[in-house]
Amino acid sequence: MFKIPFKLVAGIMLIPVTANEKEGFFAFDTGAMQTAVNKAHFPEIQGERTDIAKYSEGVKKASAAEGILNTLRFSDVECSNMPVLIMDLMYVENALKAAMPDVKFLGTLGIDVIRNYTVLLDYNATEIILDPEYGFENQVTIPMRYEKLPVIEVEVANRTCDFVLDTGANTCLLGQSLQNDPQLIPASQTQNIVTVPVVRVGENKYENITAVISDISAIQKKVPVEGVIGYQVLSPQRSVLDFKNHQLIMEKTQKR
Structure with a gap:
């Protein structure tokens, strides 16, 4: 069992790490297929270029390089000679600096590492526990597939759809298939921002969820889903991502 404290900034979990002997923060991100480093902080890592999809006001294609990170330490976990993407992540660091002026955003811990553990998320205690030794007294269990990314069923506007479960999605x-659903309430003059009156994950109910309607075709080419969800349904209660047994275990919320 490993305990990892995190700082919650704009709905993003930032864990303290040491990478190639540099100290800073990684985002804990189940929506990232591969661990990535912020190239501004790692000029020593070079590699071959590749194309990827990234989230930023929607999903866009971006270029990156593939390289090797010599060492990564977080809590009592140490990884060595890790394949990583080398990306320009200064847009993330600059956004985080509004809340953490001195933040050094070193990169993103992706599902390639996270899936090796059973993961307990406790937003109230701002703590992640890897391979926890306990469960919850009152819980709901939701099937969770792993198709390059973790996928769960989510009920949105009385439709049950597959969503990526993304701890990096605040x-x-x-997806655009939901764009004209009459139950979605326009949240502003910006046409693509809506309020979803009710979202359900298993027996748990979440009300008035803000959502962005976006072209997610870059994700859909890799994983057949209708959306991405994370912080808004994971933060109200403790949850366990059990990759070994293909399930998401959540404490039951009180709303019905």
Whole structure:
């Protein structure tokens, strides 16, 4: 069992790490297929270029390089000679600096590492526990597939759809197939921002969820889903991502 404290900034979990002997923070991100480093902080890592999809006001294609990170330490976990993406992540660091002026954003811990553990998320205690030794007294269990990314069923506007479960998503993304659903309430003059009156994950109910309608085709080419969801349904209660047994275990919320 490993305990990892995190700082919650704009719905993003930042864990303290040491990478190639540099100290800073990684985002804990189940929506990232591969661990990535911020190239501004790692000029020593070079590699071959590749194309990827990244989230930023929607999903866009971006270029990156593939390289090797010599060492990564977080809590009592140490990884060595890790394949990583080398990306320009200064847009993330600059956004985080509004809340953490001195933040050094070193990169993103992706599902390639996270899936090796059973993961307990406790937003109230701002703590992640890897391979926890306990469960919850009152819980609901939801099937969770692993198809390059973790996928769960989510009920949105009385439709049950597959969503990526993304700890790096502070706001729900909805694919364009949901764009004209009459139950979605426009949240502002910006046409693509809506309020979802009710979202259900298993027996748990979440009300008035802000969502962004977006072209998620870059994700859909890799994983057949209708949306992406994370912080808004994971933060109200403790949850366990059990990759070994293909399930998401959540404490039951009180709303019905």
